[in-house]
Amino acid sequence: MAEVDLRRSLPLHLTWLAGLAMTWLTWTDAQDNRLGRDSHAYWVALQGDHLYANAPGTVDAFNYSPAFAQLLSPFGHLPWPVFGLGFAALVVVGFVHLFRPLGWRWVFPLLLCCTPEIVSGNVFWVLALVAAYGLRYPALWxxxxLTKVTPGLGPLWFALRREWRPLLVSLVTTALVAGVSFAIAPHAWVGWLRFMSHHFRGTSAPTGSDLFPSLLVRLPVALTLLVWCALTDRRWGLPAAMALATPVSGIAMFTILAALPRLAREQERGTVEPWARSRQPAVTPS
Structure with a gap:
């Protein structure tokens, strides 16, 4: 009988157990909440002119900038079931792509660990993709x-590392997108700024899950982690800091850590960011 190497198999087995537990918790939570409660908020926002009628953390609250609503506007005419299922399918595809470097045997249990994000239809999976690829493509920041705001830590990462070109690209891209969006719907931007000022100004109470401290507690921890990791070239700290810096807390925020396999793959391959190539030492033939 072949012996089982527990040291190699135990992490995968524990991941399966964690995934099954997370699926069960998500299912029990879904009994009291709408499936796709976050993606439904996006869909509802596309049905009328009042994007910011609901406070953060309430049913169908839309917290993001008008630019995100404008991005989704072509899909606002879809029936809710089609919109919701389509959004959930995109979430699954995004996570499969992020987990694929680990091999297929890891993909499904890790997907189960991400069921809160898949079922709710939030955008943490997009933030994970940005964390994975934003160092190479800074415009992604x-x-x-323009959505969750505080997890947009890429420009600070670039500034700490004195990578001025990607810093400029990330900020200029954000400004251009915001500028075009404002030109299309200036009243919506005024509404968003008032919404942000009213609901997030100086609050020390947790917004979201009561299991986690407020943003005023988490954000300094996130920034400290980011500074240390940026100055010591520890890329894993970027998605970790982003997860801690999310404004509305919840267990799904940790799915931003799904960026880690892709980040590790890039470092293993010795991938060099385009703006850093000029700083690489030249190799002279012997």
């Missing part, structure tokens, strides 16, 4: 900066 416009997405977190």
């Amino acid at each position: 416009a997405f977190p900066l």
Whole structure:
């Protein structure tokens, strides 16, 4: 009888157990909440002119900038079931792509660990993609900066590492997207700024799950982690800091850590960011 190497198999088995537990918790939570409660909020926002009628954490609250609503606007005419299922399918595809470097035997149990995000239809999976690829394509940081805002830590990462070109690209792209969006719907932007000021100004109470401290507690921890990791070239700290910095807390925020396999793959391959190539030492033939 072949012996089982527990040291190699135990992590996978524990991941399966964690995934099954997370699936069960998500299912029990779904008994009291709408399936796709976050993606439904996006869909509802596309049905009328009042994007910010509901406070953060309430049913169908839309917290993001008008630019995100404009991005989704072509799909606002879809029936809710089609919109919700389509959004959930995109979430699954995104996570499969992020987990694929680990091999297929890891993909399904890790997907089960992400069931809160898949079922709710939030955008943490997009933030994970940005964390995985935003160091190579800094324009991607416009997405977190124009949605959840505080997890958009890429520009600060670039500034700490004195990578001025990607810093400029990330900020200019964000400004251009915001500028075009404002030109299309200036009243919506005024509404969003008022919404943000009213609901997030100086609050020390947790917004979201009571299991986690407020953003005023989590954000300094996230920034400290980011500074240390940026200065010591520890890329894993970027998605970890982003998860801690999310404004509305919940267990699904940790799915941003799904970026880690892709980040590790890039470092293993010795991938060099385009703006850093000029700093690489030249190899002279012997």
